[in-house]
Every structure is written in C-alpha cells, then in structure tokens.
Amino acid sequence: MKKRNIxxxxxxxxxxxxxxxxxKLSVGGISEKxxxxxxxxxxxxxxxxxxxxxxxxxxxxxxxxxxxxxxCCLCTFGKCDLSDGKRGACGLNMEAQQxxxxxxxxxxxAATHTAHxxxxxxDLIKKFGRKSALDVGGTNVEILAPIIQLVTGIKxxxxxxxxDILDYVEGEITQLLSSTHTGQEGSNIDFESKVLHAGTMDHxxxxxxxxxxxxTFGFPxxxxxxxxxxxxxxxxxxxxxxxxxxxxxxxxxxGIMDYMTEKDLSGQLEVCGLCCxxxxxxxxxxxxxxxGPISWQLRFIRSGIPDVIVVDEQCIRADAFEExxxxxxxxxxxxxxxxxxxxxxxxxxxxxxxxDLIQGKALGVLILDPDKVGEVAVRTSLGIAPKRKKFxxxxxxxxxxxxxxxxxxxxxxxxxxxxxxxxxEAIDAAAGGDLSLLNDLYDVCVGCGRCExxxxxxxxxxxxxxxxxxxxxxxxxxxxxxxxxxxxxxxxRKVGGxxxxxxxxxxxxxxxxxxxxxxxxxxxxxxEEFAKRRYIILTSGCAAMSAGMHxxxxxxxxxxxxxxxFDAGCVLNVGSCVSNSHIAGAAIKIASIFAKRNxxxxxxxxxxxxxxxVGAVGISWGAMSQKAASIASGFWRLGxxxxxxxxxxxxxxxxxxxxxRDSDWEVYDARTGERDYVGPSPEHLFYAAETxxxxxxxxxxxxxxxxxxxxxxxxxxxxxxxxxxxxYGRMPDDIHLYVRRLSDxxxxxxxxxxxxxxxxxxxxxxxxDPTILPRMIRKKER
Amino acid sequence: MSTTPxxxxxxxxxxxxxxxxxxxxxxxxxxxxxxxxxxIGHKAAEIDLGNRKFIDYLIDLARGRTITVVATAHTIKExxxxxxxxxxSMPLMDIxxxxxxxxxxxxxxxxxxxxxxxxxFPYYMAWLVFSGLKxxxxxxxxxxxxxxxxxxxxxxxxxxxxLELEKFFVxxxxxxxxx
Numbered sequence: 001m002k003k004r005n006i007x008x009x010x011x012x013x014x015x016x017x018x019x020x021x022x023x024k025l026s027v028g029g030i031s032e033k034x035x036x037x038x039x040x041x042x043x044x045x046x047x048x049x050x051x052x053x054x055x056x057x058x059x060x061x062x063x064x065x066x067x068x069x070x071x072c073c074l075c076t077f078g079k080c081d082l083s084d085g086k087r088g089a090c091g092l093n094m095e096a097q098q099x100x101x102x103x104x105x106x107x108x109x110a111a112t113h114t115a116h117x118x119x120x121x122x123d124l125i126k127k128f129g130r131k132s133a134l135d136v137g138g139t140n141v142e143i144l145a146p147i148i149q150l151v152t153g154i155k156x157x158x159x160x161x162x163x164d165i166l167d168y169v170e171g172e173i174t175q176l177l178s179s180t181h182t183g184q185e186g187s188n189i190d191f192e193s194k195v196l197h198a199g200t201m202d203h204x205x206x207x208x209x210x211x212x213x214x215x216t217f218g219f220p221x222x223x224x225x226x227x228x229x230x231x232x233x234x235x236x237x238x239x240x241x242x243x244x245x246x247x248x249x250x251x252x253x254x255g256i257m258d259y260m261t262e263k264d265l266s267g268q269l270e271v272c273g274l275c276c277x278x279x280x281x282x283x284x285x286x287x288x289x290x291x292g293p294i295s296w297q298l299r300f301i302r303s304g305i306p307d308v309i310v311v312d313e314q315c316i317r318a319d320a321f322e323e324x325x326x327x328x329x330x331x332x333x334x335x336x337x338x339x340x341x342x343x344x345x346x347x348x349x350x351x352x353x354x355x356d357l358i359q360g361k362a363l364g365v366l367i368l369d370p371d372k373v374g375e376v377a378v379r380t381s382l383g384i385a386p387k388r389k390k391f392x393x394x395x396x397x398x399x400x401x402x403x404x405x406x407x408x409x410x411x412x413x414x415x416x417x418x419x420x421x422x423x424x425e426a427i428d429a430a431a432g433g434d435l436s437l438l439n440d441l442y443d444v445c446v447g448c449g450r451c452e453x454x455x456x457x458x459x460x461x462x463x464x465x466x467x468x469x470x471x472x473x474x475x476x477x478x479x480x481x482x483x484x485x486x487x488x489x490x491x492x493r494k495v496g497g498x499x500x501x502x503x504x505x506x507x508x509x510x511x512x513x514x515x516x517x518x519x520x521x522x523x524x525x526x527x528e529e530f531a532k533r534r535y536i537i538l539t540s541g542c543a544a545m546s547a548g549m550h551x552x553x554x555x556x557x558x559x560x561x562x563x564x565x566f567d568a569g570c571v572l573n574v575g576s577c578v579s580n581s582h583i584a585g586a587a588i589k590i591a592s593i594f595a596k597r598n599x600x601x602x603x604x605x606x607x608x609x610x611x612x613x614v615g616a617v618g619i620s621w622g623a624m625s626q627k628a629a630s631i632a633s634g635f636w637r638l639g640x641x642x643x644x645x646x647x648x649x650x651x652x653x654x655x656x657x658x659x660x661r662d663s664d665w666e667v668y669d670a671r672t673g674e675r676d677y678v679g680p681s682p683e684h685l686f687y688a689a690e691t692x693x694x695x696x697x698x699x700x701x702x703x704x705x706x707x708x709x710x711x712x713x714x715x716x717x718x719x720x721x722x723x724x725x726x727x728y729g730r731m732p733d734d735i736h737l738y739v740r741r742l743s744d745x746x747x748x749x750x751x752x753x754x755x756x757x758x759x760x761x762x763x764x765x766x767x768x769d770p771t772i773l774p775r776m777i778r779k780k781e782r
Numbered sequence: 783m784s785t786t787p788x789x790x791x792x793x794x795x796x797x798x799x800x801x802x803x804x805x806x807x808x809x810x811x812x813x814x815x816x817x818x819x820x821x822i823g824h825k826a827a828e829i830d831l832g833n834r835k836f837i838d839y840l841i842d843l844a845r846g847r848t849i850t851v852v853a854t855a856h857t858i859k860e861x862x863x864x865x866x867x868x869x870x871s872m873p874l875m876d877i878x879x880x881x882x883x884x885x886x887x888x889x890x891x892x893x894x895x896x897x898x899x900x901x902x903f904p905y906y907m908a909w910l911v912f913s914g915l916k917x918x919x920x921x922x923x924x925x926x927x928x929x930x931x932x933x934x935x936x937x938x939x940x941x942x943x944x945l946e947l948e949k950f951f952v953x954x955x956x957x958x959x960x961x
Contacts, residue, residue, distance in 0.1 A: 064875070064878065064879045064882065064914060064918075065914060065917065065918060066878075066910035066911060066913050066914035067913050067914070067917055068910075068913070069793075069794060069795050070794055070795025070796055070797050070917075071795045071796075081795065081796050081797075082917075083795065083796065083797040083916070083917060084797065084917075084920055085920070094917050094918075095918075412790070415788060415789055415790045416789070416790050416791070418789075418906070420789070420904070420905055454790065517904065646904050646906070646907045647906065649875075649906070649907050649910045649911075650906065650910065652910065654875050654879070656875060656876065656879045658879070658880075660880075684875075687873070687875055688874075688875055688907070689855070689873065690823060690824055690854055690855040690873070690874050690903070690904070690907060691824050691855040691856060693824075693855060693856035694854075694855040694856060694873060697856075698873070727856040727859065728856055728858050728859050728871060729858065729859035729862050729863070730858065730859075730862065730871075733870070733871065
C-alpha cells in the first residue's frame, strides 16, 4: 500500500477536555483536507467508534437467528455440534457462530466492492491522472460524496483523494475479517456491531467506485432524463456479430465501445450486457443493450446468440467458460479476480490472440488490459460471427420431445430447484408434445441450472425451458432508463421537507439481485403500485432491470410510465450495484442539506436523524449475494430498514423489533429531554417477507417515522390501511400504535378508526422532536 | 415416503426431527399439549388436495381441535373468505421471533404455546424457521404438516404425494371427529 501524507485542517473541535480551534493535523496518510463544516466526533471510525450507536439499534432490533446448519466447521477442532445450546471446542455458541457467518458474508461483500473500487480507481488514475476532478452533477451536486464525508470527514475533490480513502476502508475490512478468526470475538452482539461497520465500509466503497466512474467516463450526471435503453433478449439483433459483456467492472466493455467508435464500426456490432456491467455500459453509451439480470446469463448463452463473451468480475457464473464452449463462443476474461483458468495473453500481440480465438486454437484468453480486451473482442466477433451463423445450440422441437421421453420422473430436478418448480410435470407434458408448462416455467425460473445438475439422465432441462419459450424470448423487448447516478441537491431541497414531515409518504428503493420466488414481474408490480401512490421510487442493479422487463396494461414499462426525478410519483434508476451509494447518499443529504445537520464525520447524529425522520425503506426482493448483505447492513446502520423476499431468509439472521414491548419504542424529545412512546416506527430493520402482498403492506408500514406530522402520518396510515384491507381483507390490528393524535387519523376512515381506538383504550400522545441520542437533547431533564 | 429433506441440499446436522408416519401420533401430540398453535402460510391456499385446497383441511383441523390459528402473509383473507374468523394475522418472521421468547404469553395473553404446527410455507423458508426454533427455543415442539420432510422440526410428515397427504388429513379428521 502506498504511503501518503495526511493533512487535516480542523477549524473547531469540541472535545471532552475543551474546545479546540484551528488545528492542523499531519500524520502521514490522507489526502486533501477540505471540510466546509466543522469536523464531527467520528472521523475515520474504527470498528468500535460507532459501537454505542450500534448497540442502541441492536437493543431495539434484536437478532433472530435461523442457522443453516447445526455445526461449525471452520477449524480443525471441529466439526462442532452447536445444537441445544452447546458450545464448540473454541467456546463459541450458536448465536455467536451465526453472527460470525453474517460478518464473514458482509466482509466478502464489502471487500468485493472495495476491490472493485480499487481496481477501477487505479485504472482511471492511469488514464486520467490523480488530479482528475470528481464531478457527479456539476453545480447541481455540491455534496458529491455524502457517505465519504459522513464517515471520514473528508470532502474528496480529485481521483487521487479517493485512493487514500480506499486505504482506510481496506484496513477496516481486514480488521473486521480478522475478528472472525478462531479465538477472537465471542459475543454475537459485538459480531453484529461489526456487521454494521462492514456495511458502512461497503457504502464508502460503493460511493468511491461510482463517483470515480461517473466523473471520468461521462456517465449521466444526476440526469432525470437519462436515456431509455433497449432491454431484453428480444432486442439483440443476432444478424450482427454479438458481444456479450457480463459482470460489474465496466472498463473492458468501454474498451469495446471505444474501439468500435475509433474504427467506425458502431452499428455494425451488437454489444449487450448482463448484470451491472449492462447498466454501466449503457450509462457510457445508450446504444449498448441490456439483456437482463444475473439470472438471464445461462439462458442467453444457451440461446447461442453471443459470438464472443467478455467476463469481468462479480456475479458471473463460474461455469461461463464451460457453457461458452458448448456454443463455440470464445471467452475473454478480463479481471484478476476471475481468470477462469485461462492463459494470460495480456502481453501477446493482438493479431495473434484474435487469430487464435477465431481459428479455435484458443477457446478463451485472459487479458488484463481493458483497451486490449476491446480490440480483441471486436475483431474476434467480426471474424467468428460468420462461422457461427448456422450454429444451433437449443434442441429442435422433435429432439426435445424425444429427450423428454427419457425422463424417469424421479423428481430430482424439482427437489434441487430453489423454487420447487413443477419440472417433472412440465417434462412429462413435453414428452406428449405439449410445451406450455415448460413455457410457463420460463417466467419464474431463476436460471441456476441446478435441475440439470441433478438429473440422473442428463436431460438439458434448462435448455428445454428456453426452447419452449423461444417465441416469448423474441418478444422480450423493453425499455430501462439508464442509471442517472446521484440525486441533485436541488431535488433534496424540494422534497426534503415533505419527506421529513411525512407528506411524501415514503422513499422506497428496489435494489439487489434476481433470486425471486415468482419472477421479476413482482418487482415491477410493487414499483407501479407505490409510484401511483406518489412514493419516491428508486431502483438499482438487477432489480432495476427486472423492473424494466415488464409492461403494464398500457404496454409501458415503469420507466416509460413515470418520470425519472427524485420526486413524488417518480421512478428513477440510479444505476449499478455501486450506485446504491446514491440511495444512501440521498437520505444523508436530506439531513445535511434540508436539515442543515453537520455532515462531516458526524455519523451518529445523521443516522439518528434518518432513523427518526426519513421514511425510507429498501427492498431487495431477489437478494442473493454477500454483496447484497453488506449493502443492506450499511442501510441498517443508517436507520433504514430493508425487506427481503422469502429467499432472503437464507441470510439466516433477521433484525426484528417487538411492537408489543412499549419500552422499546421510547425516544427522547430533544426539546425537553423527556422520554416519549412513539410507536413501532420503523418496526423492523431487516425482515424477510413471505409474499409480495406481505412485502407491500410492510413497505407502507415501515415508512412511518416518529417525526411525521399529523398530516403526513394520516397519509401514511391511509396507504398502510388501504393496502392491508386490499390484501388482508381487514383493518390492521396495530393501528392504535401508530395514531398519536386524532389528527393523525385519515379523515375518510375516521369513524372506523376511532371505534378501534376506543376499544383499545387509546390515549393521545406527544409528538416529540425525536432522537435516541441523549447528547442531542437541548434542554436536560431536571 | 422418505425422511430425506425434500430439497436435496437442505441437510441440517446431527439433530433431526422425528417422522410423523401416522395421524394417531399427531393426535397424541395434540392430546398432550396444553396450548397448541397452528400457523398457516400462503401456500396452503394454493395447494390442491383432491378437490379441496390444503387450507380447507387445516381449517377443519383447527375447528376439530379448537386450536389457536395464526395466518401469515396475506393468508388471513383466505381464511376469512372461507368463513373462518377465529384467526390472527402475523408475519412468519414475527411469530417465529415471538415463539423463541419464553416470556411471551401468546396471541391471547393466556400463556406460552407448547406445540406449534406449521403448514403452507415455501419449503426453504419453513426449514430456516424450524432451525431457528430448534436452536433458540428448544422447549417448543414444532410439527410440519406440509408433506415435505422438514428435518429441523421436532416432528414432520415425510415426503408424500398430494394424494397421500390428502389421505393423511382425511384419516386425521375422521379420527378427530370420532373423539
């Protein structure tokens, strides 16, 4: 790691031993000083500096563990049986072991984003220099790195500045991971606190990666009218050479677009992406296309359409090379994290590499130079496409029927399917010539391919599904709004008040992967419902694509139906996984810009503000990865609840509030120091919903915050009750917990609610200036 | 009939639940229970058992033995539509979280549950909830009625076909009716 000089200018700092002014600190490692406001209490926090805040959250939202296994098998003492309250040979119990696993997952996620950020920043510095200015929205975005400022106290201005912050994040992740070693941390609650810290580090890394690429690659800069880009398998013109890019690190894909531009080849090839590289390549050039989320990988390769497959990093199928060989498409691996066993040809002459790939002497290569990847991919695709035109990978209909007849109905495919799909019945129908059931499976299949792995008769079950849905795939033509990046300061000024007062009923972010129980259509349905109710809807990552891959009854996607502003009734795609930083950033900026709270290294105060005032909820309906876990944990620490779909229960730990315990829901009134009951708002911090209907009701409920004005609370209650009645067929049984004054009651439901309040012996309550931090009390209790 | 986990990879570890071969065993467990609870998930309204839905058999069971019922997700609407009014509604995560709390006095405040029956859940989700209760609430007897063997439950109906599950419930309800 490079050593750099730290210089901090501190204008004023309140400490336990007095007020210090005009301090200059120079200790050997951080970059440009530049805080406009005074430095808060926790610059560059270690894993224990925010522990007190974490404990407050964890006291209210207690972990509920659901172990994947009775055992621990992480050291040679074991395996140890931890069931029935037993401790392992190292002394660890089941609760601590589960929280340790959660921490390991979050460290993997945070390390992945950090390594991505590091890789990206180093490439960009080589290309643009350390002094290249950071700019994510010109004068519209003055606070360009709210997470970095909140956590470190530093306001980065140039690429080189964020390289320094990466040093800090890498150090913290190493510390956190080390605590999972045998004989280190022994308390589940301290593991949980470290999980939250891993989330914070993850969010810093996300922000670093995205502001670096927005600033240098010319991505949309906070643009509500970012382009609508073609999305879906059906938008790919297979009459042209097709290059498939997949992963998260966009420079190799940009190398492809740049080479095509340089050689005037634009329009002669198709460049189409999956997962976050798809988002970022369309942010760079909207002529590129989005094939679909992570779960579309196998079906797209099996379609035989890609002529060349370029993989970078993260969420790529480990068998991508094996699958590519089946369709005779060369693979170019472009990341040190994902070499796929391929020979490193980075320093070989380009002509030789291209010739080897076209002639089939090499089936794949590793090239660790994004520009070279661009040239090799384009030239290879031009050379190989004519040879592949007659190539068919999917079985013909009669072949499929013949193959289906070999099924022995053992049900191993169904038993290995994550969604328990009725595959044997579909194969049986196919054997009789009816492909309709296989066709139906296409809509809910997550494309994992486990059915094929399990089949004792080696049936290509996934290919059968893709073949059966061939016509549907041709019609898979949609529009997704390209990732716009950050939220403008002016947008925050406009909606900050209505959000904090509750008059915009909530901010809902659909993020994460595509491991859905019933297909991505549910994501689009949820978005449409809440956008119509004038919530602010944000999307990112695979969820953003899934949302764009369904049309409403007017034949429009959510991006065509709703504007892309950060405002009530709008739907905005911030971009790829790393763009999740703008969602956290928006919540932070509400506290900073609208409420004028000090942003610099002032984590607890800002998180306290968000927890009590900003009605934001994250929903990751198809959360799958360790990265999704670390992203979520960053939101939890900021006081933003996250709902996951049923598969999200496999994260094996929830953070659940207990609305039946009144004392858990007391806050301080910052005006008086008195403690007030504010109801379970928000009720949970991490929660797995069983169905879309349950998630929608919970989303509306989790948007309530103690600071809501009566008008705002009435509006939020109206949505909660309305959705509850629609999906549950009755009034919620906890209305009395959310009504503080009669003026909170939605006017159209007044008689019905007042009756309930009377039955519950409800009493009017104070609406405090809420905080859970004693230091925020302006007048102490006497 | 099989006592391997329904989903191939869901292997829990050394502590596994007992198979519920016969409906008499279930009746015996209920007879010995001071305060049983039946938790019904959304899939109960989707699964066909003969010409009825799974949820219809569960309603008959709750009525036959006067068992407290909690419906998760949006299942309460299905119960109400079938004329069953005596159910509470609570998310699966919430009811599981309360069941691990030995101080919790139950939905009606009358005391902790000792036997909890689950039916109508996605296999993997119930698998995890059973695991959570197995480890965090070992005093509780949990029973899976889904016809897909749940190794983390104290007792579970094995992997059976819908036809076999239907027979199990027809038999169960007949025997309860005779009591």
